[in-house]
Amino acid sequence: MENIVIIGNGVAGVTAARHIRKNSNKRIIIISSETDHFFSRTALMYVYMGHMKFEHIKPYEDWFWEKNRIELLRGYVSHVDHKKKELLIEDARVIKYDKLILATGSKPNKFGWPGQDLHGVQGLYSKQDLDLLEINAPNNRICKRAVIVGGGLIGIELAEMLRSRAIPVTFLVRESSFWNAVLPDGESEMINEHILEHHIDLRLNTNLNEILADENGRVKAVITDKGETIACQMVGLTPGVSPNVSFLNDSGIELGRGIKVNRFLETNIKDIYAIGDCAEQQEPIGNRRPIEAVWYTGRMMGETVAQTICGNRTEYKPGHWFNSAKFLDIEYQTYGWVFSAIGKNESEKHFHWRHTSEKICLTIAFHKETRKFLGINTFGIRMRHEIFDQWLSEERSVDHVIKYLKDANFDPEFYSKYENEIAEKFNADFGTDIKPEKKNWKRIFINT
């Protein structure tokens, strides 16, 4: 019986294990140094906020693993010897493998700031980071103010978490507007407003210079590049993540920023594969970045590599790009590509609509000449994934999207609908005369 070893029990590794089990009888071992059981990393914030207990963010009950003959091993892999096909765990125990899947995920970035390793300074990625946060910022008596450095998705989540315990938060963002390297300006501006509504002290265009220690080696303040000193008891460093691959440095496996893989998720060494956050594509796939630290791509790679392992060598072919997030109270969904003012090229044109009073808006990107629909960002409106996937595949025009937008609405029943207003604004902006069609179940379900 072939021995499949997976390093990492995140969504990529676990998805791979599940699908290998579905298709085969191979022995499967998952090794993790983080936790005994798989949990949803994206849900860690809700544990700190008291929405859920840790047990609730485990997608499978604990009996699941034994029942499906997936062996779980807690330990840190310190060395991979591909010649002997062996792993060394904590420099002591040896595990043999026939095929090895690396799904080691990411680690938080640190950019060499003075004081970045002081007590009270941390990132937010792992279960251990969550436990540490309970020590660094259990309440607003122990943590009278927290400073968060890095204006991305994890930064705003950490801000929301701390605010749920009424801890004052200063949020340092390098860019001129929140996440505007990714979001178009109108959207980024709306999120800025929402951050302020939540009484988060948002500092745009501000960098961290130095973190200061008290006499016990704990953080006591930060100094910004504006020369300001902000007293604080906790610093959250959230300037993104990078692949967790340093234990492979002398392994002979080809590394870039991540583990280099071809389209079949194979590394340069036979029988070793890499999936999820830690994998770096050698050839670009469409507009995608070579490393995608996203839940969904981890899951897709897990499904793909399982096919390959089970004898059905399969290329990693993610479909149309999609993603989602939640900024405090505002839900965000995206389908296809909508680039920010910084990232977009000449031919990409944007249509932006924003509600007059509510925090609801959307941006639709389309090609200037051909009017081909490229992508959509929505804030505060839910959209149907199937419909946009279909429209992207069929290369529909932006006019088609505006006309049939009601089919794509996924908001709960009785919610106010804005498609007519959106079409009106579109007509006014681009001199068209589009009349929105009524929602039609046949189009929604029968075509897909």
Place this chain on the structure above:
Amino acid sequence: MSTIDKSMSLSGQPPATLNGSQKIAVLLGFTGLFIMLLAGFNTSFPNKALWLGISLTAIFVGVYWFAKEAYSRKLKGIKNDGVWFKSISSKGLWGWLTGIGLTGFYIVLYFFPEYLGLVKNGPNTGIIALFDPLSKFLSGNPASQWFVYGTLYTVAILAFGVKFIWKYRHNRYEIIRTISVMFFQTAFAFIIPEIMARLNGNIPYYDLKNIWPLNYYNFEKYRINAFIESGDIGLAMLIFGVLSIFVISPILTYIYGKRWYCSWVCGCGGLAETAGDAFRQLSDKSLSAWKVERWVVHSVVVFVTLMTTAVIYSYLGNDTSKYWLTKNTFLIGVALLLTTVFVIVMVFKREQFQKDARYGAIGYFVIIMALIGFHYWSGDSNIFLFKSETLRKSYGFLIGSIFSGVIGTGFYPIFGNRVWCRFGCPMAAILGFQQRLFSKFRITTNGGQCISCGNCSTYCEMGIDVRAYAQKGENIVRSSCVGCGICSAVCPRGVLKLENGPLKGRIDSNEVLLGNDVDLMTLVNQK
């Protein structure tokens, strides 16, 4: 692994949650309860109507004010911060104390109403006497323990309904649904039956939205006689009662799912959704709990069917010339109906049954038919081996009182707010059966957007592991789903939507995650 388990210190908790106004609101609400407690100790209030008014108003305003202070200063959105840190909502000391208090109240209410002030053949005393003025105003009769209970029940649904609306004010589905349960409780369960009693003394108390088998007593002899004796109105109500089982509820359930009843109309559901909302996360989501649920709730359906058949059978005659419905025609009718349902389901929907469900259905069907057949041919007077009166009494005690009242509501803070609806309610089971097999309703999963976070499963009051379906891209079509809409509300990624759509593609047990290569999904779904 939560904050509480790990830390021995008194810190590590969310900030103090009560502000000054909330403390006054608590004081006000408990003053209202205290007045009732005083009445319970037979304090003689000079003006009962006034003091009852003060008491009920204080309770309502206390809850309303507390909720307004809790939610109105925050931005609208999901408000579950600290739910698992608070003792009352995470089975801590306050949770247990509340559970014990409520359970005690139900035991007194059902089995020792004299402690509430009910006096046989004499004027009421205590708490019940405090409610006399209101009862006399509505129906002309003095209050009973059930009138007291009904009034408090209605006040609870109204006050906590307002709280619920504050909490979910960003969500119009929740707002409209809550206004609906508040309306049906106040009008149909509370006011209309009392007024009907005033207009026509013969009509039995009839909450028109209560459908058999939830009101398992509806077809007992005294009620049937009362309906028939009160002329056309009574007859119309009786016919409505039968139609609502066989015509109205199947049609509505086909179109909307069982939510039209369970979370929009039903009084039990109304209390669970409003006063019980703080406990929804306590329901057990494990696979083993689901197995127990299926066996227990369907056994209750069998029990109530046998019991009602026996009761109706017991008072029917044998003479066809007097009345067309005789003992024998009735029994044959029941057998035919059950056989029809069984055959239709087993022929057309067999593939949708799990193995144990199939065995259960066949087993129970054979038992019921054997009992009916045994009786029909042997002519034994004790249908189903027991006297109908014994069956009726044990059902009333075990299911009507203990399960729906004492456990169903008393244990809110321990097992969650829908224990009765999930494990005990035969009405929910029958509607659920229709919803699973013959309905347009489903919770649609939005492509591949699920991040397996678990909010949906955690906040499902019926203990459905919503995430298990959503993370595979499957729609959720479960008989127990009452359509409260909270899974969809708490989802941070907009993955879930309750909707009534075409039957085609409603249940798709394949993994249908989008975003991935289509050919790969075909491979993934290869069996």
